Amino acid sequence: GINAEYGPKYLSAKNVCVYVAMEEEVRTDTLIKDILARKKGLFVPYFNSDEMIMVRIRDVEDYNSLPVDTYGVRQPTDYKEREDAILTSGLDLILCPGLGFTKNGHRIGRGKGYYDNYLSKYERARGVVPYTIALAFRTQMLEDIPCTPSDRTLDEVIFTA
Secondary structure, three states: OHHHHHHHHHHHOOEEEEOOOOOOOOOOHHHHHHHHHOOOEEEEEEEOOOOEEEEEEOOHHHHHOOOEOOOOOEOOOOHHHOOEOOOOOOOOEEEEOOOEEOOOOOEEOOOOOHHHHHHHHHHHHHOOOOEEEEEEEHHHEOOOOOOOOOOOOOOEEEEEO
């Protein structure tokens, strides 16, 4: 079940940000519904060519009504009217996607640095960094990933079947 899968950090988190999955990423629909059912604050990314922000989703109807972008991903295009996590409640946990991972928390994203930049911006604004968990398929497990100083190491990688 979801408790065992995502562990104690998930269960104790009050505000959770989770990505909306693209085709080759671990699906998050069930997790999104679980976050809302547990009355946790749900935030999802809105991204444009420059940056990513995490905004609140109120309930399942709100999530289901989000428009789908060209990648087939639901995006809160009305992000300006929504609660921004950095400016309001903050985040206890961020669940991150990626294309490849090591067991010690290194990740390959899509090369735009969205998550690394977001975590740096969050830390500058709030003085702390949320706990980070990557959701990965076992086939995405790598021995080693070349890293640069701006790459953030994730706290945990959880592999699904």
